[in-house]
Amino acid sequence: MNYRHAYHAGNFADCFKHALLVALLDSLARKPAPYFVLDTHAGAGRYDLEAEAAQRTAEAETGVRRLLQRPAAALERYIGLVEQLGLYHGSPALIRAVLREGDRLACCELHHEDATTLRRHFHRDPQVDVHDRSGWEALAGLLPPREKRGLVFIDPPFEARDEFFRLMDGIRRGYGRFGHGLFAAWYPIKQMAAVRSFRASLTSSGIRDIVAVELHLRDTTGPDRLNGCGLVVINPPYRFRDQAHSIANAVLNGLGDHEPGAGVDVLRLVDE
Ligand SMILES: C[S@@+](CC[C@H](N)C(=O)[O-])C[C@H]1O[C@@H](n2cnc3c(N)ncnc32)[C@H](O)[C@@H]1O
Structure with a gap:
């Protein structure tokens, strides 16, 4: 476990996934019944962003800091939260900021130091449980939730060679226990062969109603670089594709400096 998110916080991938995450949570809040969120990799x-780790990579400079300089209407809600919350908020803190009274969050983090920080942050918060256990296991152990509605957010570090395989397996197991839940899973785009193969396994999985939102920074000619990223969404809310298109385009445009191949795709992988 070498991956530490402190080196990448606020980068373009965070902006993309967090802006879409907020839109998905807002869709759950359209109904008054409480909802549950499982953040498997918190x-x-x-x-x-001023700390040594963030400064060393300076990824936020070409990510959230650019978006803050060029506010776009489609990102109003996300940028509003970033400004309101101060320090850059990762997924669990962002989710907590939008929970209503009665909604619940369970987050899993396997790195002991990050899990301790998280636990301290949510100390005595009756709406949040922090588990220092594997998020892959939690997809079986914590689902289905008693609320019977909610979001499963899966954001693995993609350190291991077989991470796409693990992600597909995790999605299958989570969906098997909570098939009417909303699922959002992040994936990197380095080279297209891996992405196409992941999309093909989703298409043939038997899971219904799947949309993939992808942001491409550039052509994938350098397969070792993070050339873009995607979020696969299962059981997306009404009109999510249009909203996702606007959000992902606003992120891409806000980042500026487009390279050849830059663009956004919103793909319907499987119909309802
Ligand atoms: C990409 S980061 C998560 C970022 C976070 N979701 C956010 O948006 O702010 C991935 C995290 O997963 C943690 N991790 C790695 N393997 C894990 C596992 N099996 N279960 C839970 N957490 C894991 C890493 O320590 C790392 O903090």
């Missing part, structure tokens, strides 16, 4: 929760 990270430390809050990141100081």
Whole structure:
């Protein structure tokens, strides 16, 4: 476990996934019944962009800091939260900020130090449980939730060679226990062969109603670089594709400096 999110907080991938995450949570809040969120790979929760780790990679400079300079209408809600919350908020803190009274969050983080930070952050918060256990196991252990509605957010570090395989397996197991839940899973785009193969396994999985939102920074000619990223969404809310298109385009345009091959795709992988 070498991956530490503190080096990447606020980068373009965070902006993309977090802006879409907020839109998905807002869709759950359209109904008054409480909802549950499982954040399988939570990270430390809050990141100081002035700290040594963030400064060393400076990824936030070409990510959230650019979006803050060029506010776009489609990102109003996300940017509003970033400004309101101060330190860069990772997924669990962002989710907590939008929970209503009665909604619940369970987050898993396997890195002991980040799990400790997270636990301290949510100390005595009756709406949040922090588990230092594997998020892959939690897809079986914590689902289905008693609320019977909610979001499963899966954001693995993609350190291991077989991470696409693990992600597909995790999605299958989670969906098997909570088939009417909303699922959102992040994936990197380095080379297209791996992405196409992941999309093909989703298409042939038997799971219904799947959309993939992809942001491409450039052509995938350098397969070792993060050339873009995607979020696969199962059981997306009404009109999500249009909203996702606007959000992903606003992120891409806000980042500026487009390279050849830059663009956004919103793909319907499987119909309802
Ligand atoms: C990409 S980061 C998560 C970022 C976070 N979701 C956010 O948006 O702010 C992935 C995290 O997963 C953690 N991790 C790695 N393997 C894990 C596992 N099996 N279960 C839970 N967490 C894991 C890593 O320590 C890392 O903090």
